[in-house]
Each structure stands twice: as structure tokens, then as C-alpha cells.
Amino acid sequence: MKSFEYTVQDPIGIHARPAGLLVKEVKKYASTITLSKGEKSVNALKLMAIMGLGIKQGETVKITVEGDDEEKAAAEIEAFFKANL
């Protein structure tokens, strides 16, 4: 299992469009990817669930990657967060 934390920089937080891009990215990997904010954790494949977290700018989220390609997935998803969120 791999995980990392990220503080959202995007001024609008993770809303519809960024969430959609995230799901698109996450779909590429076989690993199960979980997005957590505080107590709440959601499957990062579920767009509605991600939006339901209501992640705003400056909030820190934890991303957990578990599965066969977790090394690669974690690294690439972290890069994705830095580039887009």
C-alpha cells in the first residue's frame, strides 16, 4: 500500500471538472485508489463521491493506493495532483 498527502492549490477546490479529470486519471490503474478528507474516505473512481467530499483550496487530502501497480500509480497520481490540483 502506498499513500501520500496533498494540499489542494486549485482555487475552486476539487469540484466537477477537476474531479472528472481525477477519475479519468485513476481509471488507468488496476490499484484501488482511495481519497480521504478527515474522517471521510471515498473510492476515487466515484465522481459523485469525490464531489461529495467538498474539498476546497488549502485543505489536505490523503490518497491511498493499493494493488499490483501501486508504485507506478502512486507516483503518477501524485504528479497529476501537482499538475492539476
Added chain:
Amino acid sequence: MALDYRKCAEQISANIGGGANVVSAAHCATRLRLVIADNSKINKKALEDVEGVKGMFESNGQLQLIIGTGTVNKVYDEFLAVTGVSAATKDDVKKAAASQMPLWKKILKTPGDVFVPILPAIVASGLMMGLVEALAKVIPSFGASGWFQFLDLVANTAFALLPVLVAISSARVFGGNIFLGAVIGIMMVHPALMNAWTVTPTNQPEVWVTLGFLKISAVGYQGHVIPVILAVLLMSTLEKWLHKHVPEMIDLFVTPLVTVLTTAFATFMIIGPVFSVLENWVLAGAQWLVTSTGGIGALLMGALYPFTVVMGLHHMYNVIEAGMLASGGLNIWMPIASAANFAQFGACIAVAVKCRNAKLKSVAFPSSLSAALGITEPAIFGVNFRFMKPFIAGVIGGAVGSLFGAITSLGATAYGVTGIPGYLIINNKLVYTVLLLISGGIAFAVATVIWKEEKAEDAPAEEPKKVEAAPFDAPAVIKCKNGVVKQPVKGTVVKREDIPDETFAAGTLGDGVGIKPVEGLVVSPFDGVVSSVADSKHAVGLEANGMELLIHVGVDTVNMKGDGFDCLVSEGDSVKAGQPIIRFDMAKIEKAGYNNTVAVLLTNSEDLEEVVCG
């Protein structure tokens, strides 16, 4: 030299950061249209130098590469293969849904897909044929006149030359060239061939070619369906394969030539003969069943009869009937055919009565009328067999009716008509009435009980859906197997692709539609649960029956931070169709300088089957 599509696609992929960087890929007549996640990975200079790329520009958030007519589709196919990106068009979503269907379902669906477009022709012919033939029985002098000959010609054109219609329609269904399809169809009823309807044990067609155990007989396929569909399926598959593998320069003359010639050989040497052997078995089996096994045979034959109509074998039954009459007995075949046909009538009229879809109703009524007159093809192919359950209902009704006919020793003194016109040749009109009532009645009752209209299928978008309690009769904007999404905002529906936001338009968030609102109120499009509400109150997520729906008011309106928006529900609430969810101030959105198009998107559309938008 022909372009190496694979190489071209590989080079494009290499210069845009690979498949991982592609959000979606589509193509038009000349251009490859890509939506790229990270534009900084695009190597524009190198892209322009790729062999096959005639130019490039960026527009509407798309990277457009000019490749050229006739080649862009091939490069596109290779591009998808190289990058592993899936095509994002609606058609492909549909195709994907279809390819998930089990094989037997696909096979059952095919005759329906082929027949629906040609229904007007066969409904017209079916009705006319029933009437003209009945009239000829009532007035023998009419039957002998030129008028009859002419009207019969008009009436039976679509049936006698049915293979032509079936072939053209099949070519469309299977993606072949419809003119090549027409050639195959016409070939199968070519005047140089003997008419299949005139073949009898004593009147056999000439054998033109003998190659070992393979033979080509000079006989046509009048009235046939299945062999034609098979032939055109072969033709279309072959044609598409050849288009892919034959070098472009000689494609235009090599592909059609090879396609038609190969299909012709396969049809006349294999498909045709296999069917004629099957036909003879069916004929012999049918005759044995009815004449040697009494009531049980009649019961079975009544059940099997409509299947033989599907195969196009029923045109040969005249041989059996003529044989019965020639040997001095009654025609006991006719009551069976009548029971089976009238049962299909019963099932079809049940569909006509029960369905709400206006289009289906308009097909089912005339089709059932034609079936009552003894011509069941429109009813079977256009309605009953398409939905299967009514067909089964007809099988049951026909079987029971046939058994009744055998027990009561019904018989006819001539042949050629069934159903209502059958009164003209039956030996006991009263018992015949009971037979028709039993077959039609049972089929009607069974069909009414077991058949339910599938809402998603063929339901025109403008058809109002009436819900008993609270009528929320907005039209459906998205349909899928799991249910329908009604229009949640009053206004003009626009295509997803035309939503003025590239992420929505590209389908990144799922398939759906946009709505240009005329009033600032969003209502729930179905009975469901609120799964998320944006803090800025301009968007909600809803769930119902596996459908995850995002309703997002305006483009970039997240920046208004809730000003001008009022969300009337909260996360976890249950909502009813038509219940208000968001109020928004159109003037404020306009003042803030944002587009107010409401995006209605099924965010999990990729996981749903048969998604249709708009």
C-alpha cells in the same frame, strides 16, 4: 505509396505525450480531433513533420490534425489501437453497449433490426395480399381476371422479392455497402433462376454446376429471410475485412468484385443448399407430424409453425395441402396454419393495445390486421419476434388452437388462405370460429400478461411519460437501461458536445446533454437520492437505480461562490421526480459574465448500457 497508418498513428501518439495524455479522440471527415490533458507535452514541430499529417491547429480546446478524407478514419483506428484510448462518440457508446449483449440476444435481435426499416413495405403488401386473395376466393371470376393478376402482382411484389429488401436492410445493419447488399438480394431472386415457390417434387430446378459434393442449382430464394441475412452478413464482413487489407489504390475495384463473387459462391453452394436440405426435412417432418400422429402432432406443428415463418419455409406448405386434397381427403393442414397465424394476430393486437409508444402502436395495429387475414410476416418480424414474449404467446395460442382443430376434425376443401378468409374454404364455420377464438384469445391473454413495454426501447423523446401520482411530464433527455432522466430545467436541449465548456463537451464527466434554461429552476429528473451538493450550491449529484447524475448550472459558475444560487435539498435527501432542487438567478449569472447552460450528465455513463442522449 499508401500511407502507413500504423506508423502515422504511432508518431502522433509519441508527439502528444502518449495515450495517457489523451482525454478523448474523435474524427470528422478530414481531421483527427484530440482533447489533450496536458498541452505542454505536445511537440508541435514534430507533429507537423509526421508523414500523413497535412496540418494542425488548436481550436475549442481540441488539437486538430488534418489527415485527409478516406485516410483519417484508418489513422484514427490505428491511433485508438496504439494509444489504448477508447472512442468517445455516442455511436461507440451504443456499440459498446451492444457488444456486451450475450450472443443469443444479438442473434435474436438481428432479424428485428433488419425488419423494422422495411416494415412499411411488407405491411402494405401483407394487407393487400390478404384482401386480394380473399376476394379471389369469394368471386371466382375476379380470380380469373386480369384485374386479379395485376393486383396480385402489386400485392406480392414485396414478398416475392423480399430478399432484395432484406438484403439492403441487412447491409445497413451489418455495415456493408447497401448497393452491394442490393446486388446480393437481387441475385437471389434473379429472373434466370427458377422461382422457389414453383418448385415441387416433380418440378425440380436445373443443376448448373457440380463441384464434388457442392452444387449450384438454378433456384431462387423468393420469400426467404434467413439465408439472405446470412449471405449479407458474410458479404458485409468480407467487404469490411477487404477494405482494411486491400491496398487503397486497387481497393475500389478489387473489394467489390471479390466481395460479390465470393458471397455469390458461398450463397449458392453452401448457405442455399443447407437451407434447402433443412427445408425438405421440415416439410417431410411437418407432413409426418400432422398426418401420422393425430392431435399431438397438430399441437406440435401449431407451436412450430411460426418458427417456420421466421425461416421463410411456410411458402412450401402448399405442397402438403395440395397432396392432402389430391388424395381425396380434407386439408387438415389449414386449421393448423390458421390457428398459428391467428394466434400471432392475437399476440400482436395485445401489443398494439397495451403499448404506449405511438410508433409501436402504429406498426402493431396494421400488422395484426394483416395477420388476421393470414399474412403474418409484418406481425411476426415487426412486432412479436422483436419482443420475443408476444411471439411465445402466439406459439402457445397456436398450439392449443391446432390441437382443438385436430380433435374436432376441422378441415378445408381448398388451400391458399388462412385466418378470416379461411371461412371461405373451411368445412365447419362454427367450429372454425371457436378455433380462431381459442388461438387468438389465448395468445392475446398470454401476451398481455407476460409482455411489458420496455420504456427505453424506441420511446420517442417527445412522448410524455405519465406518472400516476404526481405527473411530471417533462420529456426524457437521457435514457439508458436503468431508467430515464427527464428534462430537469425548462429550456432548449443542446448536445453534450455543444455545451460551452470543453470538459463537459468532451464527455470527461460522462455522457449527457446541455440545456439552455428559460427559467431559473432545476427540478429532480427522477425519483432518487441526493448524493452530493456543492458548497457553492450550483451543482448537485443525484442517484437512482444505478444512475449517477450530475446537474451543473452554468459554466464556471463555481466562481460565483453560491451568490445567486439557492439549493433546496441536502445530501442524503430523497427526492421525487419534479421536486425543486436548485433555484438560480439567471440575471446574476449573466451579470457575472458566465454562460448559464445547465449540464445534465450521467457521470457513470460508461458503466451503463444503452445510453441515449438528447
